[in-house]
Amino acid sequence: MSAVADIFALLNAVTLAALRNVVVLAAIFTLLPIFFRDCNKTPAWWRKPDLSTDLCWTIVPNIINRMAQTLLLVFGIIVCYGIVDPTKIGNFLAESHGPFAGLRFWPQVMLYLLGSDLVLYFTHRLFHREMLWRFHAVHHSSRHLEWISATRFHPVDTILHGSLADVVMLLLGISPDVLIWIVPFNVGSSAMVHANLDWSFGPFRYVFASPVFHRWHHTSPALGGSSNFAGTFAFFDVVFGTFYMPADRLPDAYGLDDPDFPVDFAGQVVNPFVPHANRAARVEGRPRQRLDEPAPFNVDRDRKPEPERTVLATEQPLAGAKR
Numbered sequence: 001m002s003a004v005a006d007i008f009a010l011l012n013a014v015t016l017a018a019l020r021n022v023v024v025l026a027a028i029f030t031l032l033p034i035f036f037r038d039c040n041k042t043p044a045w046w047r048k049p050d051l052s053t054d055l056c057w058t059i060v061p062n063i064i065n066r067m068a069q070t071l072l073l074v075f076g077i078i079v080c081y082g083i084v085d086p087t088k089i090g091n092f093l094a095e096s097h098g099p100f101a102g103l104r105f106w107p108q109v110m111l112y113l114l115g116s117d118l119v120l121y122f123t124h125r126l127f128h129r130e131m132l133w134r135f136h137a138v139h140h141s142s143r144h145l146e147w148i149s150a151t152r153f154h155p156v157d158t159i160l161h162g163s164l165a166d167v168v169m170l171l172l173g174i175s176p177d178v179l180i181w182i183v184p185f186n187v188g189s190s191a192m193v194h195a196n197l198d199w200s201f202g203p204f205r206y207v208f209a210s211p212v213f214h215r216w217h218h219t220s221p222a223l224g225g226s227s228n229f230a231g232t233f234a235f236f237d238v239v240f241g242t243f244y245m246p247a248d249r250l251p252d253a254y255g256l257d258d259p260d261f262p263v264d265f266a267g268q269v270v271n272p273f274v275p276h277a278n279r280a281a282r283v284e285g286r287p288r289q290r291l292d293e294p295a296p297f298n299v300d301r302d303r304k305p306e307p308e309r310t311v312l313a314t315e316q317p318l319a320g321a322k323r
Contacts, residue, residue, distance in 0.1 A: 021187040022058055022151070029147045029195055039198040039215055039250055045146040049263075054142070056265035058151040065155055069163040076171045098173025108178045112169050117232045119165040121240070124229040127161060134272040136161075140225075141268065143255035145218050147191040154272060189232055198250060205245055209234050215251040216244055224251065 029045060048054065077083050077092050095101075100111055127136035135154040142149040153162070166179060193214035201210040209232055216224030227244035230236040237243040262268050 021184050022191075025147060025188060025191045029191065032195070032197065037198050038196050039211060040145075040196055040252055042144055042196060045148055045196070048142075048144045048146060048148070050142060050144065051148065053263060053265050053268065054146075054148040054152055057153065057268075058148070060265065061153075061155050061158065065158045065163065068155070068159045069167065072159065072163060073167045073170060076167050080171050093170065093176050096173050096175055098171060100169075101173030101175075103173075105175070105178065108174050109182065112174050112178050112182060113232060115172070115174075116165040116169050117230060118236060119168050120161065121230050121236045123161045123164060124231070125242075127157060128226065128229075132157075132160075137256060137261070138268045138272070140218055140254075141256050141261055141263075142218075145194060145196065145215060145254045147195040150190040150194040152268075154269065156272065193231070200245065205234065206238050206243070207233065207235050212250060213245055215254070218254045219251045220253070 033044070045051070074089060077089055081092070081097060083089055083092060100108060103111070126132055135156040138154040139149075139152050139157065142152060170176065170179070189209075193209050193211055195211050197211040199210050200212040201208055205213065209228075209230055213228050213234055214231075217228040219225050224244040227242045228234070228237055229242055234243065234245075262271050
């Protein structure tokens with residue numbers, strides 16, 4: 001099965017490139033707070049109480065995730081194109097098939113960015129429904145949200161969410177070279193939107209996902225937790241009515257309301273398979289809201305004023321914070 005080995009080698013190269021970028025990002029997000037204002041006054045990222053959990057999620061699951069992604073891609077090739085011969089499966093990626101296969105490199109890059117983010121938008125919304133939330137709750141479990149929190153994804157979440165988007169684009173004819181080339185952007189963008197920075201991107205807030213935009217997504221479902229599902233292009237949330245980004249305040253409380261939700265890596269891997277795992281549904285201190293309720297269209301002018309909300313003890317009120 002040399003073809004499968006070749007595909008696995010390709011995906012493994014993507015993984016190694018991503019891990020190298022994590023090291024670079026650690027240096028970048030250590031320096032940025034020196035020059036830019038924090039979104040919340042919390043300890044530096046390397047002092048996170050659950051940093052070891054984030055590091056485990058960064059390193060340990062990669063081999064399992066890439067093996068599953070390989071199998072998902074091979075399955076897609078067999079189902080979508082009827083290719084079962086191992087050699088032809090290997091040639092599938094080298095020659096590229098699908099409606100986007102004949103395009104030049106840069107148009108493929110743009111199509112990948114838009115297409116994969118659209119797939120991610122809808123799968124992300126699915127993971128906020130009750131059946132899949134138990135897996136996605138792992139990603140929302142960090143009370144001290146930082147750039148390193150971007151890697152905290154349960155393998156089921158990674159396979160059916162992030163990996164699925166890449167597989168869909170490959171099956172549509174996007175060259176594997178595009179995926180390899182785009183790795184630094186994907187890793188950097190994901191880390192950036194989780195970073196503790198008060199960037200809102202000003203007039204481009206409705207176009208691109210910013211740290212403030214995504215940090216609202218990690219708040220209570222009664223506020224932004226049922227909104228802002230796009231990973232790169234915020235206009236998908238504008239189009240589908242799930243945009244939420246108040247102009248006069250910053251997000252200030254994150255995590256789950258379940259006091260029994262595990263903080264260690266092994267516990268979080270197992271927790272989705274425990275019968276009670278569905279109960280982790282909101283930020284502590286906020287009224288419960290069903291995760292399968294669609295969020296209303298809530299661009300700033302259409303949003304009603306919200307009541308005051310309790311700020312975490314480790315944080316301070318952000319009135320007058322720079323936008």
